[in-house]
Amino acid sequence: MNKQNFNYFIGIDISKKFFDVAIIENDRTTSYVFENTKKGTNAFIRLLKNQKIPLDNTLICMEHTGVYGKLIITKLVEKQANFCVEMPIQITKSIGLQRGKNDKVDAKRIAFYASKNYPELELYKPIAEVLEKxxxxxxxxxxxxxxxxxxxxxxxxxxxxxxxxxxxxxxxxxxxxxxxxxxxxxxxxxxxxxxxxDDKLNKTVGLVTSVTGIGQITALHLTVFTNFFTRYDNPKQLACYSGVVPFEYTSGSSIHRKSRIHPMANRTLKKHLHMSALAAINHDPDIRAYFLRKVEEGKNKMLIVNNVRNKLVHRVCAVIKRQQPYVKNIA
Incomplete structure (x- = not known):
């Protein structure tokens, strides 16, 4: 994100009935509260206009709150605003140790998070309507x-x-x-x-399901969560997001725990990829040979299954990149 773009930073804390707004201009912060309704979102946009806060050099940041954020996100997309939707744990850990909590304070913390981290933040990309459905x-x-x-x-x-x-x-x-x-x-x-x-969705699902072991439901979950496979830069990122990359947990000479999947992974994708991996082990000759070879070497079976999940993610990314169906190796 361009470091010279923004003169204003706005944090929004969303609840079921209201959303709190904190606006940072230079070192001054002002706070407001609006109803989480169409009338409230219009009032928020009107406030920015009245205070001569242009949307083109303003960065708005909010936490991912599911359906509660639908109205404000729709309005910001309509107004072509620059905004990002971040996971709550990402904001909490970035800010560090804090004492006390209420919606007004949370909005200020989100605005501060945006002002501090905006060079690394990614602007929100609207999901296609067909994927919303x-x-x-x-x-x-x-x-x-x-x-x-x-x-x-x-x-x-x-x-x-x-x-x-x-x-x-x-x-x-x-x-x-x-x-x-x-x-x-x-x-x-x-x-x-x-x-x-939808032609694009139909083609994408066809490509993904060409990978042995990947069924239609798994293909759809991958497509929806990645917004047509646009929310990652490389297969390793998608594999990490899907919960198939274990991370080392060691410290000095006393702490040597088993490598584990990070809890922030997408558990739904992990579950579906696990079932796909089992199907691939049964029906893909190459993967079955790999599985049996690793078992004979004494490797842990769940570790091998996780490696298969990783292989499937890389194969899916390959067919999407080439826009060609997966072709099995023929001996």
């Missing part, structure tokens, strides 16, 4: 699948200790299970329909 459908599908799993867990546990009671529970849950199955199939049909409605 896909994101919602994927979330609904996930909730339905999780609900089905939770419901089926109950009779399974009962049957272990009381087969008759477990059978009774399963009988009475049969209709609910059928309804959930039907709804999951309906959502999956909507997902396929949406894929076919």
């Amino acid at each position: 896909m994101k919602i459908l994927l979330k609904i599908r996930k909730k339905l699948v999780n609900t089905r799993a939770d419901i089926n867990k109950y009779p399974n546990e009962l049957e272990r200790f009381s087969p008759e009671i477990g059978k009774l529970a399963r009988k009475n849950l049969k209709r609910i299970n059928k309804n959930l199955e039907d709804e999951i199939k309906r959502i999956e049909a909507e997902i396929k329909k949406l894929i076919l409605s």
